[in-house]
């Protein structure tokens with residue numbers, strides 16, 4: 001199919017959808033909020049905490065509509081899209097509060113509709129319908145693929161795989177590739193073996209100690225409902241530049257599947273979901289990247305470039321049509337700030353701001369209003385001064401999850417105090433080679449950089465319902481994302 005033809009079809013579909021959205025918007029104002037971030041960034045926890053805060057309130061001084069008592073109530077309503085799974089708010093909240101476990105992470109797109117009943121500052125009564133769409137950030141990083149053919153994708157993927165920080169992890173895949181002739185006859189077993197090894201390499205880049213971010217194609221790590229489907233059974237091949245695939249070859253088969261991946265998976269996602277968002281929060285586990293070291297931080301920066309690319313309007317492209325409905329506000333949030341002492345919250349925010357600004361400077365134009373925040377959607381720790389030798393040092397105290405740290409495994413019941421490493425006041429220090437974040441340590445100096453705490457104990461009312469969840473700066477995120485629509 002020629003690409004202009006696809007553009008027209010996509011545009012027509014998008015226009016129809018936009019008209020539907022607009023008609024609904026006239027009947028009652030609607031805001032579509034996207035919540036994204038790479039796996040484990042904190043999407044499920046954030047979404048649950050956001051909905052809980054809107055429905056139950058809490059200490060949210062910066063979120064003005066709530067603080068001024070203008071939100072009369074918020075309730076869940078049936079969502080607009082029948083073909084998207086519902087975000088399991090009740091289940092996730094029960095896991096957090098009743099079991100004091102973190103809920104299962106986002107694996108696919110899901111949606112939830114909330115009707116917010118509020119009083120505008122000038123008086124009267126209004127209703128804002130908030131549609132929350134939670135989706136894997138890995139999918140967002142697929143956007144550049146739409147403008148890349150298979151040869152370009154293969155060349156770029158292999159360049160990344162051979163970069164110093166990744167080479168060792170990619171070794172089994174690269175060895176298999178060396179033994180593969182792209183001109184050999186197409187063969188399902190070979191395709192599956194290569195796709196499997198390629199996926200293993202991408203997954204190895206995502207482990208806590210490595211913590212890379214830029215790992216397309218996104219569905220290889222987050223397949224949603226498509227696990228094992230042929231559109232995901234391809235891999236980059238080592239091709240001679242400019243060489244056309246002989247028909248019936250492995251090369252031709254990989255190219256066809258790559259094209260199918262773009263046409264049947266990536267484009268529909270951007271058209272049907274991403275292009276309809278009004279606001280977006282991008283959650284980023286900056287601490288994980290800092291802990292893993294300079295290579296992870298550099299990789300995160302490249303991923304941010306990719307994400308910002310999705311928010312700017314491309315010229316003369318299919319994307320231009322797509323982005324006529326533009327995302328007005330984007331918030332980048334560094335999550336899990338409760339792993340740090342409060343004196344490090346501003347520095348954490350400064351590091352993220354620096355990362356985003358560098359990416360923005362590289363982007364030609366950014367149509368959206370952009371801000372950054374360091375937050376903890378659910379605060380699992382408290383602060384205390386702990387005696388160490390003769391001095392008292394600021395520590396964070398929480399219940400570490402059971403079974404971490406091998407021989408000295410925690411039991412998941414007792415509290416432990418850890419001394420979070422200090423983030424440098426000036427973020428520029430982190431961008432010097434060789435300077436990393438020293439991370440959390442305990443009194444004996446053990447390496448607790450990757451420690452996970454259990455969720456906090458939450459107070460309940462007489463009906464057994466959870467009262468406010470503790471958080472850090474969730475109210476700032478709410479004010480930026482929703483405040484102007486609740487004035």
Ligand code: GDP
Nearest residue numbers: 039040041042043044045102105106376377378
């Ligand atoms: P998702 O993959 O983006 O949906 O990530 P989740 O929301 O499932 O979060 C992944 C993990 O990060 C959780 O299981 C928690 O261990 C941790 N986490 C997420 N948010 C917070 C937070 O606000 N505070 C703390 N201490 N941990 C968090």
